[in-house]
Amino acid sequence: MFTNETIDTSNLPRFEEIPLTKLNLAYAKVIVIMLTFLFVVFIGLAIAGSVFIDEWQPFRVWIFLGVVCAIAIISLFAGISFVKKGFAFREHDVVYRHGIIATTTMIIPYNRVQHVALHEGFLSRIFGLAKVQVFTAGGHQSDLEIPGIAKEEAESIKQLLMSKIRKEL
């Protein structure tokens, strides 16, 4: 039987109210390792500079303070960035939230997805993590990358998306 009932637009599912899945905690380890590596290089350079470059000598304290501040700020931002990232795969679309100063939420309906890819970074692979990449026809700006998902989960997400795309065709 054919029905055509009026849709109550105020009762549509709201993307802003759905619970988002946080990134895998193992991904925090990946970030910590990467940052540690960066900081070691940073500190090494600062120490080498203040030992070997004579002009830097009088500013040693300031260089030290600057490096500490930079490390603190970068760590803080990385922490916020990690906590704020969240994703959800709904029945008909994928939702991804990210951003430190500006909170950006991006939504791609499954019937606009062109293809899906899995990407494993060197460190992520060690921790059994993968990045899900979702591509649309809208160019770079409308593509989506969700990092820090456990490998099997990412694989099943990819399968899910692939089956959704195939259904559309």
Place this chain on the structure above:
Amino acid sequence: MQPDFSKPQRQSSIGVIVMFANVLVEYGKAMAPFIIIMLIKAGSMTALVFWISLPAVLVVIALIAWLRFRNFTFQLDDINKEFVLTEGILNKTRIVIQYDKIQQVNIKQTLLQRLISVYAVDVDTAGSVDKEASIKAVSHQVALGVKEHLMQNIRKTSVTSSEQTSDETITKEVQTETPILKISLWSLIKIGLTSNYLRTFGVILAFFLTIYENAMRVMDGTGYRHHDVTGYVKQDFTLSVGAILVAAILILFLVINLLRVVIRYFNYTVSKQQGSLLLSFGLINTKSTIVKPEKVQETFVTQNYFQKKLDILELRIKQATNGQGEKHNNAIEIPGCDKKETNHLLELLFHTIPEKGVMLKPNYRKLVFAIFLSIVVPLGLLLIFLPEEFLIGFYWIFPVYAALRLLLLTVGFFRYRLYINDRFIIKTSGAWDVTDQIIVPEKIQAVSVSQLFWHKSADIGYLTLHTAGGNLSFQLGNYTVIKGYVNKWLYEIESGDSNWM
């Protein structure tokens, strides 16, 4: 009589001339520095040898051109649904393009091609990875034949996948080209006098800078001392001369702008062909382009104050791009239509005339931020960093600039609106050139909403709608309302099986 396109075809034999010109330009570019050196050292022995051997070089180039011509074939393979090009003398290249990947088929003509009355056929694909395929010299009849054949086959394949457009197109007579719009020279003159000031200004500025640079170089060479000349110029640069100069530049500016528009868009014709729009234009190079209504992603309608008085508009259409680069190439411009013609075109593209629905205004902070960014920051930096003796006598520029900029920003702010109804999303923006950016919710590929943390309490935020032709973004609108519409659009996209391309 059409040749059999299903077998590999060569180009028109007179096309050898086009090949020759292409090879000549190609090699000429590579040898340009060498040739210039030979011209300068005209008397030397090497130069003599070079000039004597030049005919031989030309013969070699002619041979290369002929071989390229011999080895270039095109083929329309209906069985595999492919357009096949083969080219190359030693390294053979075979370009294969599936029919359903073809986005546009353009027939073009450069001045040389016009002289020997041959045409180029360019086949554009959706992916940027694929090489662009181009047949460089065929007769008009063959060019039209190829285009017709390709367009028909593209239609056939797309008809099987999308049912809704098929009924209209099949019942229509094949190969009827009824011009529905012809832009008169008078309209082009109007457009030329009222639009694109900035672009032309850039061209003229670049032109004068090169002239100035060259003049200085010549004077240096002829023994004039540099500051003698500048001193002389300064002395005589009285107010009257300045005024005449400014007037002359303005007139020159208008004339160049006018010429540019007329040459580019001369004899602009829009005709309807099997449900698509066929555009052709140009004085020296005739270009023709096909616009398929279902592939249109974004439409821009632009008009400034003068153009409003003269009742002309500019229309810009963006079709789907799958690739990364060359976004600007994909915009198709239709200059100089009046209100009625514009509405007619919009009706062809959208089946109805787009209407503006519920209005969304930006928050006042948008204006404040714009003022800060484009008035306070640059002027402040100038005041701080430029030495005082440099600024003396120029302080009056600061309030003048600030006032003008403030006027533009304020007008722009009050024009900045987003209109939403069930079928169309229209963004109006611009202070002088007022543009309506029109998109249809079905064409949305992805949606982004974004909010800075200090805007949370004010409940304002950013909206970006991504389409395959580009983005539409609206800044600092009411966030709750925006989110409501996002949910509605998502519902519409996800519940329907609308065809976005």
